[in-house]
Amino acid sequence: MRIDAASTSGFACNWATGFVVLALSAAPAHAEEILGSQLVTSFADDPLTFTAIFAAVAVFFWAFFVIRKLVREEQAAERRARELESELNESQAILTAEPTILVIWHGRDGAPNKIAGDMKGVVKVPTDADALLDFRSWLDSESADALIAAVTVMRDQGTPFNIGIQTLDGELLEADGRTAGGSTTLRLRPLSGERRQLSEFAYDARRLGKQVERLSAVLDAAPFPIWLKDTSGETIWVNESYIKAVEAPDVDTVIANRIEIVDDAKIEPPREGARAASLRGRSHSVIAGTKCALDVHEIKLADGSARFAIDVTAIETARKELKRHIQGHANTLDKLDTAIAIFGPDQRLRFHNSAYAELWSLDPDWLAHGPTDGEILDRLRELRRLPEQANYRDWKAKQLQAYTTLETRESWWYLPDGRSLRVICEQHPFGGTTYLYENATKEIQLESRYNELIDVQRETLDNLHEGVALFGTDGRLKLHNPAFARFWSLDPAFLDRQPHIDPVIDQCRKLLADDIVWDELKYGMTSLDTGRKPQKGRLNRPDGLALEYAFVPLPDGNTLLTYVDVTDSSRIENALRERAEALEAADRLKTGFMSNVSYELRTPLTNILGFAESLSLGIAGELKPKQQEYLRDIQDSSQDLLVIIDAILDLTTIDAGAMELKLSEIDVVATMQESGEALGQWMTKRDLTLNIEVADDAQHFIGDPKRVAQILHNLLTNAIGFSSQGGIIRMGAAHDGDDILLWVADTGRGIEPEFQKRAFDRFQSKPMPGGHRGPGLGLAIVKSFVELHGGRVSLRSQVNKGTTVICRFPMRGPHAQDRGSLQEHRRVVAA
DSSP: OOHHHHHHHHHHHHHHHHHHHHHHHHHHHGGHHSSSSSSHHHHHHHHHHHHHHHHHHHHHHHHHHHHHHHHHHHHHHHHHHHHHHHHHHHHHHHHHHSSSEEEEEESSSSSSEEEEEEOEEEESSOSHHHHHHHHHHBBBBHHHHHHHHHHHHHHHHHHOOEEEEBBSSSEEEEEEEEEEETTEEEEEEEOHHHHHHHHHHHHHHHHHHHHHHHHHHHHHSSSSOEEEEEEEEEEEEEEEOOOOOOOOSHHHHHHHHTTSSGGGGGGBOTTTTTTTTTEEEEEEETTTTTEEEEEEEEEEEEEEEEEEEEEEEEHHHHHHHHHHHHHHHHHHHHHHHSSEEEEOOHHHHHEEEEEEEHHTTTTHHHHHHOHHHHHHHHHHHHHHOOOOSSHHHHHHHHHHGGGGSSOOEEEEEOOOTTTTEEEEEEEEESSSEEEEEOOHHHHHHHHHHHHHHHHHHHHHTTOOOSSEEEETSSSSSSEEOHHHHTTTOOOHHHTTOOHHHHHHHHHTHHHHHHHHHHHHHHHHHHOOOOOOOOOEEEOOTTTEEEEEEEEEOOOOOOOOEEEOOOOOHHHHHHHHHHHHHHHHHHHHHHHHHHHHHHHHHHHHHHHHHHHHHHTTTTTOOOOOOOHHHHHHHHHHHHHHHHHHHHHHHHHOOOOOEEEEEEOEEHHHHHHHHHHHHHHHHHHHHHTEEEEEEEEEGSSSEEEEEHHHHHHHHHHHHHHHHHTTOOOEEEEEEEETTTTEEEEEEEEESSSHHHHHTTSTTOOOOOOOOOOOOOSOOOHHHHEEEEEEEEEEEEEETTTTEEEEEEEEEEETTTOOOOHHHHHHHHHHHOO
């Protein structure tokens, strides 16, 4: 700032003059004197005036000296201004002498106050101020970020900087930032020579440092362990994944303690055919308590190596699982009857199952060497196991085209030995071809037989007298024969159209208008109920035709409907039923007649026996010998007649269901002895011997003692009647499971085989010439009483060797009487 000396001196003079005027105005009465000749005298007489004048003079002199000083300072300022102007000109000359841009800011905020210089003709830099300060528009991104950060720090904190920056055109510039007082400057200038080289190095170092930082961040963020080793094999750096895997706190701990994630000695060499050249091998390590499989990769460096480990646990598990699946599939395929062969892209056999070797009868060892498809075809042709071909070479070439086409081929091979093969050839997903050889010989034979059976079945159905109709799950007619159409007067053309059950029933209603029958039939055929049951019945049509129908649900959901014409059978059945009813009525009449006659005969017979016994006692007088003989014959005949009458009454009671057993414990030995003693005189007359054989565990059983004794009596009577003079009769008992066996055996003439079946029928008797002749009721009563006890009777006989009758009784009595009945009976007997 220049000082205006003239204006300053004028101001001082004006100020001094004004002060003098002020002093004179203070004494107006003496103004004239002061201005007159007596000026000095007046000063002496008036002190106030003198003082004012003296002050004015003093101020004048002060102003004078101030003016002189200001003049000298003004002159010095002018000289300094000329010097600064000269320096400014020199600076501008220097600034414009080289391509440089200078940006000046006053203060921390705001736009630059001045931009000077340019780089025209040297470096392409924006000339506009706004474009120049938009560093990202003409600098590369890294240089722009670095310059913006440096300028911001310089303006905020006053930190100078000097960095190299690069334009988008690849030109290298020096950016120098400085602060001076409240101003900051940025100088941009191109570089050359040694400074350019140094800046290039600094720029490259900064760029490489950024890359190293980014790479370090990337490596630290990598989800797998990475580490560096020097030439001696020592670990010099690890990433964060490595630190977490070894559970170490930081990098220094890992390096200081030499914590290794894998042991080099335990790294398994890579398999043959590994794709990654950097793969060193596979190792297993425990990470976070889990055993992991790691593929270790190594990249050789000038001063060591870089390694990283990829967790392939899932891949290894999947590979093992895949191996198990492949082995399982191979085992499964090996158990199939279908021959399977898989050839690789090189046309060599990769896999075959045992059915393939068995089908072609090839040596398994030879197949294990992986022959080509063509070699196998040649071998089979030599063994005459391929279909005969007129031009084998063309046929073989056509077969081998399967390796160059994606279409699945299917063909039939008819081998010389009579086998028929269905051959399917398709591309394998991993390259090559898969062959499936299905031996369809049996299927073709079965199909032929099936077609033959279908034809036979068709002919059989067509010639059946029964009407047959098969309805499907949709209710439509699937199969029928002519008899079905004939029974219901249906048009064959109508049935051939496979009509639904509804129109079929509508046609049938014309001959039988029974809605209930047809509704049940329709419901049974169309119902979705899985519990459908077969139905049978008879339809009597108004025209006199009687049909028996059968409704049969089939397992496959279809329904079979059959009709049989039973008109004649129905008539015969009715006649037989009427005859059976007549016979039953006659039998009831006979039974009633015999029962009445037996009761009526028993009374006079009892009287005859009573009078005969009275006569034998001599009540009417003494009888002559001849009369006594006649009387004994009368008694014997009357007794036999009484036995017959009792037998008839028993059978009649049994037939009427009125026979009741009086159960108790039977002493087998005592009962047999009593039966033998009762017939002792008859055995004595014929010189017969009776042997009783009772096992220790067959001494007792539950039954009706009276009826059992009657059974033994009848059996023993028959044995006596049919035994020869001097014969032996055996009577015994044995235990067999829950039953007891009672038998009577003789050594007489036996029974002819044709009569044995009728031996237990009523009134069936085979008289012995000159011997026993009975009414034929004894064995019938035996059978009835044994069956009434819940047992059964059997007979074994040989002509001229004897007869044995065996009666089987339940040990606990009829209807499996519980032990309580036996115990109660014993208590009653004991009481």
